[in-house]
Amino acid sequence: MPGLVELRTDNLERHIEPRPKVSWPLRRAIVTHDAELASTSITTVLDALRAGSLEADSGDLRALAAALHASGSDRMRAAMQGFAAEPKHDTYDVVIIGGAIMGSSTAWWLTQNPDFQGRVLVLERDPTYAKAATTLSFSCIRQQFSTELNIKISQFGGDFVQSLRGWMGGDTRVPDLRIQNFGYLYLADTEGFAAVLRANQKVQAANGAGTRLLTPDQIKAEFPFYEVDDLILGSLNTLDEGYFDGSTVFDWFRRKAREAGVEYVADEVSDLKLSQNGQQIQSVSLASGRTISCGWVVNASGTRGAKMAGMAGISLPIEPRKRFTWVLQAERPLDRPLPLTIDPSGVFAREVGGGTYMAGGYADHDPAVDLDDFSMDYGLWEDKIWPALATRIPAFEAVKVISEWAGQYDYNTLDQNAVTGPHPEVRNFLFLNGFSGHGLQQSPAMGRGTAEWIVHGCYRTLDLSALHYERVTAGRAVVEGAII
Numbered sequence: 001m002p003g004l005v006e007l008r009t010d011n012l013e014r015h016i017e018p019r020p021k022v023s024w025p026l027r028r029a030i031v032t033h034d035a036e037l038a039s040t041s042i043t044t045v046l047d048a049l050r051a052g053s054l055e056a057d058s059g060d061l062r063a064l065a066a067a068l069h070a071s072g073s074d075r076m077r078a079a080m081q082g083f084a085a086e087p088k089h090d091t092y093d094v095v096i097i098g099g100a101i102m103g104s105s106t107a108w109w110l111t112q113n114p115d116f117q118g119r120v121l122v123l124e125r126d127p128t129y130a131k132a133a134t135t136l137s138f139s140c141i142r143q144q145f146s147t148e149l150n151i152k153i154s155q156f157g158g159d160f161v162q163s164l165r166g167w168m169g170g171d172t173r174v175p176d177l178r179i180q181n182f183g184y185l186y187l188a189d190t191e192g193f194a195a196v197l198r199a200n201q202k203v204q205a206a207n208g209a210g211t212r213l214l215t216p217d218q219i220k221a222e223f224p225f226y227e228v229d230d231l232i233l234g235s236l237n238t239l240d241e242g243y244f245d246g247s248t249v250f251d252w253f254r255r256k257a258r259e260a261g262v263e264y265v266a267d268e269v270s271d272l273k274l275s276q277n278g279q280q281i282q283s284v285s286l287a288s289g290r291t292i293s294c295g296w297v298v299n300a301s302g303t304r305g306a307k308m309a310g311m312a313g314i315s316l317p318i319e320p321r322k323r324f325t326w327v328l329q330a331e332r333p334l335d336r337p338l339p340l341t342i343d344p345s346g347v348f349a350r351e352v353g354g355g356t357y358m359a360g361g362y363a364d365h366d367p368a369v370d371l372d373d374f375s376m377d378y379g380l381w382e383d384k385i386w387p388a389l390a391t392r393i394p395a396f397e398a399v400k401v402i403s404e405w406a407g408q409y410d411y412n413t414l415d416q417n418a419v420t421g422p423h424p425e426v427r428n429f430l431f432l433n434g435f436s437g438h439g440l441q442q443s444p445a446m447g448r449g450t451a452e453w454i455v456h457g458c459y460r461t462l463d464l465s466a467l468h469y470e471r472v473t474a475g476r477a478v479v480e481g482a483i484i
């Protein structure tokens with residue numbers, strides 16, 4: 001192959017055959033190899049590939065460009081993405097900890113409120129967002145929740161995504177987004193879970209969702225590729241349910257917020273200073289040494305949410321839990337789109353397109369992990385995920401893993417639901433935490449609600465108070481029967 005000049009080390013071989021019996025396409029293996037080197041700032045040994053051997057505008061070239069981009073110094077990289085190295089002021093009306101989708105949605109909604117003229121600072125410890133849940137997400141949206149509030153939050157998310165340009169002031173730079181409506185299909189193999197699906201469908205239908213309950217025969221008739229013999233019931237909705245381009249939504253929240261004057265700074269919040277009576281956060285300390293006074297503080301720090309709250313002496317039942325993703329190529333692609341299928345084994349998979357699919361899951365032993373632990377569980381695919389998938393969809397006997405990664409949920413151990421709104425005593429500390437596996441789709445409604453609280457001291461559109469912190473101290477779970 002032109003350009004392939006390094007075959008000395010076993011490093012490239014590791015990419016060509018990451019595990020026994022698993023082989024990657026050569027070109028992909030080469031680019032990944034170089035990307036790995038570039039991401040550690042080693043650019044002098046990018047000798048597996050000569051740029052001249054790549055076709056212009058190919059996915060490979062873009063991947064390599066991204067890798068080279070990632071090899072720059074942190075400061076250079078941050079500047080390239082519109083981050084300032086330090087805040088312009090010492091005082092801000094709103095300081096947002098975490099500049100991923102929740103923080104950026106809140107910042108953007110604040111700029112849209114005519115009653116808000118304040119200064120907003122977004123602090124982000126990692127401007128590459130490499131480990132943020134926002135980046136590592138499945139990026140799907142559903143109406144199949146069991147609580148009216150979660151359904152309404154997602155319905156607004158769906159409307160928002162599909163009218164993104166309108167919400168962004170009709171800006172013609174903003175693309176028109178659509179939801180890829182392959183739907184979610186929950187499968188029940190026990191009477192207990194079938195009863196949950198039936199009850200959920202009633203709540204969903206009452207709230208305008210198009211959920212249909214399907215017998216195993218009906219599932220087989222609509223999707224002949226499933227094995228259904230062990231099933232009792234399925235629950236499917238294909239209306240505003242499926243994949244959406246969460247990265248583009250995130251990108252436009254950020255771009256528009258910045259254009260409206262919000263400052264994004266690459267720095268880490270290292271401490272919070274409370275007032276003497278303990279009822280207010282007076283200032284945030286930054287790793288760089290700066291101290292910033294604040295009116296409001298929004299905790300949008302994802303898996304670090306509990307750590308941030310702890311700095312204000314507040315306990316938050318949120319911990320990082322690992323969730324794994326595999327991208328697969330099928331030797332014989334399915335003859336119709338694969339709904340996001342939630343198998344009774346807990347394994348789930350969805351359509352990507354072009355014979356490619358994404359699968360997700362986690363180990364049966366699912367403890368809290370270290371905040372920086374993103375190591376891959378290589379045994380899990382062969383021990384649990386693949387057997388479950390191939391049993392449910394026999395055509396998936398012949399699939400090849402082309403990519404895989406570990407992400408982290410900000411897992412709410414009380415009820416796997418969001419914690420939002422103010423702390424009852426530290427009134428200027430607002431939560432945006434614990435979204436577990438459904439935060440991307442909730443970001444439009446959550447950012448809007450948080451901005452309303454800051455500006456008006458109450459919710460003006462959707463009442464989010466059922467998700468406030470008070471339920472944590474009372475031990476009152478908002479039970480959601482449809483958690484993935």
Ligand SMILES: Cc1cc2nc3c(=O)[nH]c(=O)nc-3n(C[C@H](O)[C@H](O)[C@H](O)COP(=O)(O)OP(=O)(O)OC[C@H]3O[C@@H](n4cnc5c(N)ncnc54)[C@H](O)[C@@H]3O)c2cc1C
Pocket residue numbers: 097098099100101102103123124125126129131132133134135136137138139140141267268269270300301302303304308323324325407408409432435436437438439440441442
């Ligand atoms: C594998 C996986 C699949 C998922 N699939 C879906 C899905 O299909 N649909 C869906 O709706 N949701 C999904 N989710 C959940 C969704 O991605 C998250 O709920 C959502 O992205 C959370 O956004 P966030 O902004 O709160 O947190 P994050 O994206 O984690 O961002 C938090 C940010 O805060 C920054 N930060 C942390 N501490 C500090 C500090 N001290 N100072 C400054 N910055 C700090 C971090 O660097 C990070 O950028 C999935 C999540 C995972 C992991």
